[in-house]
Amino acid sequence: MKNRLITLSLYLFIAGFSTLPAAAQQLLLTNGTLLDPSDRSSIKQHLLLDHTGILARLDSIPPDFTGQQLDISGKFVIPGLIDMHTHVFGNRAPNSQSETMGPAAAAQVVLQAGVTGFVDLFGNEERLFEHRRLQRSGLIDGADIYTSLSCLTAPGGHCSQFGKTRTIANAQEAKQHIGELAAKHADVIKLVSTIGGRLPSLTPELLKTAAEEAEKHGIRTIVHIHTLADIDSAIAAGVDAITHLPDDGVISADLAQRLAANKLVVIPTLACDTDEYEFMFSNVLQSALAQKVAAERILQGYQKAASEMTPQQKEQAKQRTEKYYQSIKNLVAADVVLLTGTDAGNYGTLQGFSVHREMEKFVAAGLGNWQALASVTSAARQFLAKPTGLQPGAQASLVILHSSPIADIRNSQQIFAVVHQGKLIN
Ligand SMILES: [Zn+2]
Known part of the structure; x- marks a missing residue:
């Protein structure tokens, strides 16, 4: 519950600035499963990020979202x-x-x-x-x-x-x-x-x-x-x-x-x-x-x-x-x-x-x-004393995989896309 409140307040904070041009550089990864090795959690949520880092984990897609959106249904996100x-x-x-x-x-x-x-x-x-x-x-x-x-x-x-x-x-x-x-x-x-x-x-x-x-x-x-x-x-x-x-x-x-x-x-x-x-x-x-x-x-x-x-x-x-x-x-x-x-x-x-x-x-x-x-x-x-995981505040550098490496570690090679500091690399 606490996480939800944080997610919601972060979203409201971000939504408040959604008219700024920076919002256009935001990336929303939707419907993926987020695998976070820092707490071993596996949760299906949308992930909002930009070049400054992960901004929020969302349970629903904001209706007025104007940034780049990528549907990653069935895929897995790791740092x-x-x-x-x-x-x-x-x-x-x-x-x-x-x-x-x-x-x-x-x-x-x-x-x-x-x-x-x-x-x-x-x-x-x-x-x-x-x-x-x-x-x-x-x-x-x-x-x-x-x-x-x-x-x-x-x-x-x-x-x-x-x-x-x-x-x-x-x-x-x-x-x-x-x-x-x-x-x-x-x-x-x-x-x-x-x-x-x-x-x-x-x-x-x-x-x-x-x-x-x-x-x-x-x-x-x-x-x-x-x-x-x-x-x-x-x-x-x-x-x-x-x-x-x-x-x-x-x-x-x-x-x-x-x-x-x-x-x-x-x-x-x-x-x-x-x-x-x-x-x-x-x-x-x-x-x-x-x-x-x-x-x-x-x-x-x-x-x-x-x-x-x-x-x-x-x-x-x-x-x-x-x-x-x-x-x-x-x-x-x-x-x-x-x-x-x-x-x-x-x-x-x-x-x-x-x-x-x-x-x-x-x-x-x-x-x-x-x-x-x-x-x-x-x-x-x-x-390296850097923020870890897939929570807001962490670096927006991620790998999107076709299959889960928790099921089979070799799946880490099945790369669908890479995100580096908020930028999608094909
Ligand atoms: Zn060496």
Whole structure:
């Protein structure tokens, strides 16, 4: 009842301004079922929105409504998807020339997959900064760009092999770089721990100093991990999230419990670690959505690679997959918050498309469909400190689906239309 009163008063508030020209830019989605992962509600209501956000949920269509109206009878509305770990380089495949996208092009491509926002965790700092500035000034379109801008690593550490990045060798440098990134409003701080790996790693002491420094600036930290020792280092440092799964073993039930107790969020990039094999040996790339977001030569590159793979390589890939799945199963059992990150830009991923694969894999590892949907919507927005859900006040970025992802998570790929900040994208 309370909800109804709020809905009604909001409608009256809006109706009071219906003669203003802004009303023409309003969009009314009628007769759809609204699936809100933030409270797991499934309600058939009309949804009124504009570029500023969701305005109201209505039980009847206002008779004097003059904005754009779209009948979505039989369809399902979910919040726009967020990719929590990507690189806007474009798609790549073995035996194929890579695509070169950059932030502006990637932001357009991923919208096709329902991804209305993404977190770029390292690329060209100046370019990312500039594109984000242009987008936030309303000068360029596309999915919302959030970014760490740079990747803070040890001198010669991971990330530095891909191009210019910021390196930290001591506490003074950690403070200086984080201060500079904070001044440029980095949305998150990315740190790298690769203890026991080939490349130099931030020490546990430096990781802690950096995490404390980021916290002083009110910016959340995401740590790229490579081994089980990195997870211990991340827990001790008090960071907010880790990304990737350890390569040297399985996250045990005990370790998963410790992650949960310390409220660490995990962005596993499971699809990135396991999909290269499936791109070659299953029908995944025949999906209409995969074909929409990647060039033909990329899809063919995987087919060609399949024919070149030895039985031994296939066996190794299967074993690696089993190891990663076991880590995810233990994380799910311990109720660790999982977020979907594709690590797109790497082999075995496609920009935008891979968030759907990540959700599918979470469900295969035991996560419920509502939780999987939350991992790519409300939980991700919560991490970014943005309003979540499908209630008035939330961002008007939505995906309209032909079928319910609560019935079958793979239905997230059955996209009828995408709405980004109140604007209907076909
Ligand atoms: Zn990455």
